Amino acid sequence: MNVDFKLLKLVIEHLGSVAIVDREGRYVYVNDNWVEGIGVSREKVLGKYVHDLFPNTKIDIALETGQSVVGEIFKGEHTKSILPISYAPLIEDNCIVGGIIYTIFKDTEDLWGYKQKLDKMQNQLEAYKKELKSIKNSHYTIQNIIGNSSKIENMKKLIYQASRSNSTVLIEGETGTGKELVAHSIHNLSNRNNSNFIKMNCAAIPIELFESELFGYEEGSFTGAKKGGQKGKFELANNGSIFFDEINQLSMMLQPKLLRALQEREIERVGGKNSIQVDVRIIAATNIPLETLVEKNAMRNDLFYRLNVIKIKIPPLRERLEDIPLIIQGLINKLNIELGSKITGINPKVIEIFNKYSWPGNIRELQNAIERAMNIAWIGQLEPKHFNETIFQNKLSDETIRTSEESDDLSLKSKKNIMIKETVIEALNKSNGNKSQAAKLLGISRTVLYEKLKKYNIVVK
Ligand SMILES: Nc1ncnc2c1ncn2[C@@H]1O[C@H](COP(=O)(O)OP(=O)(O)OP(=O)(O)O)[C@@H](O)[C@H]1O
Numbered sequence: 001m002n003v004d005f006k007l008l009k010l011v012i013e014h015l016g017s018v019a020i021v022d023r024e025g026r027y028v029y030v031n032d033n034w035v036e037g038i039g040v041s042r043e044k045v046l047g048k049y050v051h052d053l054f055p056n057t058k059i060d061i062a063l064e065t066g067q068s069v070v071g072e073i074f075k076g077e078h079t080k081s082i083l084p085i086s087y088a089p090l091i092e093d094n095c096i097v098g099g100i101i102y103t104i105f106k107d108t109e110d111l112w113g114y115k116q117k118l119d120k121m122q123n124q125l126e127a128y129k130k131e132l133k134s135i136k137n138s139h140y141t142i143q144n145i146i147g148n149s150s151k152i153e154n155m156k157k158l159i160y161q162a163s164r165s166n167s168t169v170l171i172e173g174e175t176g177t178g179k180e181l182v183a184h185s186i187h188n189l190s191n192r193n194n195s196n197f198i199k200m201n202c203a204a205i206p207i208e209l210f211e212s213e214l215f216g217y218e219e220g221s222f223t224g225a226k227k228g229g230q231k232g233k234f235e236l237a238n239n240g241s242i243f244f245d246e247i248n249q250l251s252m253m254l255q256p257k258l259l260r261a262l263q264e265r266e267i268e269r270v271g272g273k274n275s276i277q278v279d280v281r282i283i284a285a286t287n288i289p290l291e292t293l294v295e296k297n298a299m300r301n302d303l304f305y306r307l308n309v310i311k312i313k314i315p316p317l318r319e320r321l322e323d324i325p326l327i328i329q330g331l332i333n334k335l336n337i338e339l340g341s342k343i344t345g346i347n348p349k350v351i352e353i354f355n356k357y358s359w360p361g362n363i364r365e366l367q368n369a370i371e372r373a374m375n376i377a378w379i380g381q382l383e384p385k386h387f388n389e390t391i392f393q394n395k396l397s398d399e400t401i402r403t404s405e406e407s408d409d410l411s412l413k414s415k416k417n418i419m420i421k422e423t424v425i426e427a428l429n430k431s432n433g434n435k436s437q438a439a440k441l442l443g444i445s446r447t448v449l450y451e452k453l454k455k456y457n458i459v460v461k
């Protein structure tokens, strides 16, 4: 190799602090950064033993063993700052001919800058970890359950009790009462909260995909199976919780498969030969009492008993109307931030009307009503005219019809949201609530449709 010596010298000068020693450990070369950093002139050190200047040097070890070693040097007489140093042997034709002592940092400021960069990266990593956790795991906690009626207080007590144990929890409640919220809260209060909360929607998953979704699969077990196979939800939930939402919709055909997994606490991947032990906490939710399904022979008795260990029944909104003002206040605060609106409160007359309504869609319906009204009113107090006819049960007056000035107040974003929401509702109405058909009509996948239902709080009855 023919490398210009001048060029090599230039490179060495650009590195941090560099010293080259002979076979015995005597300085033969030190670069400008070394001279500047150590504060000793070149003439004074050349030919001197390194250990005479730095008794703690490790260059002798490198020269003896032929191995690189890392050490540190206290820089400057009056400072205690430390720089990391590398000691490496220089080997030619299998013989140690000398050694090199170097640090990539010119001085402590340089090292400090590097450390700060590392700290910044560490902080970013922590932030990403947190974000990932919020995507993968549950983000609702018991604090999100608003209400101080005695029924809600009792339910919260049950949630605390359930979170202490590992027993299966069955959450029963009408649509929109907060079953998912309760499931998340139990997981987050339990000692499994550092592991995954995995949701399985028993209604949304096609029968033929159920097993591979739940138990995973091995490579090549079916056409289209991913290389290397895939973990199922049970495995993903290991050490955490698995939430079977809409368990009442689980087909009779699939019930024995789930039962087996619940009984044995071990699973077999599709196309796999070995059983895999899993440690998961089971939480299930239903919007109709499972007993009625058992009576109709639509649910296996044994599965019902497995699920019905700790039961948490969520009261419908009409049984705890006293919680409405608190829930509305929470919603107004949250939605003002999300939408950018400036709603200050609600006319007590509206609350009076709300107290007479039966709320079949429960909290979700209340949320929808408030959000819609906030989009219409945008600023000031929510008035009866901002709510639609359903809640007033045909008490619609001219007052409730939106004026054109009011509609001008709507931001483009909220107008767009209303349009999307109404289009989705229209598609669902056209398909008589059939989600697959509605997705087809809209030209979107079922998954995207489910995301929209969730985003716009649309209840399919
Ligand atoms: N007590 C509560 N306080 C505040 N918000 C609530 C409360 N209960 C439910 N919610 C909110 O109401 C909405 C519906 O709740 P959730 O999705 O948990 O209902 P659900 O019972 O699972 O309904 P479905 O049976 O239709 O799936 C969510 O946005 C949730 O955050």
Ligand SMILES: [Mg+2]
Pocket: 179, 180, 245
């Ligand atoms: Mg739900």
